[in-house]
Every structure is written in structure tokens, then in C-alpha cells.
Amino acid sequence: MFKTKKNKSKKCKSKKCKSKKCRQHGGEEVKIDIEYILDSINKDPFEICGYINEKGEHYMVAQGAPKSETNHSASCPSSNYRKMWHTHSFVSKYYPSWQDISKVIKHASVEESIIYTKFGYWTLSCINNTNLEKSFEKKITDILNSFYFNTGNGREYNIEQIRILIINVKEYVSTLIEGFDITWTNY
Numbered sequence: 001m002f003k004t005k006k007n008k009s010k011k012c013k014s015k016k017c018k019s020k021k022c023r024q025h026g027g028e029e030v031k032i033d034i035e036y037i038l039d040s041i042n043k044d045p046f047e048i049c050g051y052i053n054e055k056g057e058h059y060m061v062a063q064g065a066p067k068s069e070t071n072h073s074a075s076c077p078s079s080n081y082r083k084m085w086h087t088h089s090f091v092s093k094y095y096p097s098w099q100d101i102s103k104v105i106k107h108a109s110v111e112e113s114i115i116y117t118k119f120g121y122w123t124l125s126c127i128n129n130t131n132l133e134k135s136f137e138k139k140i141t142d143i144l145n146s147f148y149f150n151t152g153n154g155r156e157y158n159i160e161q162i163r164i165l166i167i168n169v170k171e172y173v174s175t176l177i178e179g180f181d182i183t184w185t186n187y
């Protein structure tokens, strides 16, 4: 199940190495597979995150602090990779946060962001980038709140609500920038 392969040539930079797991790995990035990610979603009360290289291989670079320790959402530090991934584990809601959506739009360096959840995964992408006004947070939060209330506080699988979220987010973001996309894929 745990097919990990240490990549000793690529050491974490110090700012990416604050998490316990990263320190446990001696600050090394670890190559992992989808089974490892799914296993973490089902058992870890925190996010794990990393990047995807040109060959489509997943590397883990950090993990967030457990919710119980921080009282905040269990999130990884943000990083600027071309293709990023992170998990929303079983303790989290399975839809993207407004920050998840804003990240691919704001940062020129980030082209694609994949969010692995219990039920499937989101792919967010944006080939262009732009600054976002405060109204972005409000508008996206309204869309996400509607999803939250229609899916048992964001925890019940509901393909119809997923479709509605995608349509509403794309429709709104298309008024701000071209080249944005959000898709959902079941496992």
C-alpha cells in the first residue's frame, strides 16, 4: 500500500519543511502514489500536499497540522508549483475553498491544482492570471455556502450539487478572466 520512494536529490527548502511529516522524512520530498493519497484521506485528520512533475508523478512535500491541534482548517502551506495537489481528508468538506479557487487565478506560476477528496477529485486550472478584489471572496463564498447547505454540511456526495457548483463558479469567474476551468472526476 505504501509505495514511497525517497528522492534524495530534491531536498525541501526550509520554508516547506515546517510540518512534522516533512521533518520525519528528513526534509526530503517523497514520491507517492494515488493509493497513498486515498489512504491518507480516509485516516489522517489533516491535509497532505505536494506537486506533480512533468511525467505525472506525485510528490508529497508537506502536511497540515491536525484540526484538533490548531482549531483551524488542516491546511498545507501554499507553494508555487505549476501543478499542485492537496487533499481534503475525511474531517474536511469535500468542495474547494474560495482560497483554493483564488490560488490558480492569482498566481501566474500555478496552472493546475488538484484536490483529492473522499468521493473523487477536483481539477482547477487557469492559463491566465489576475488580481482579485474583495468581492471575489464574497461571491464565491455564496456559491460554496449553497453547496454546503445542500450536501449535509458539505459532507454528502451529490453529483447534481457538484454540477451546480461548477456551473456557478465558472459563470462568475468568466466575468473576471478567460481560461479558467473547474472539473470533477469520480474515482
Ligand SMILES: [Zn+2]
Residues within 6 Å of the ligand: 086, 087, 088, 096, 097, 100, 115
Ligand atoms: Zn483545499
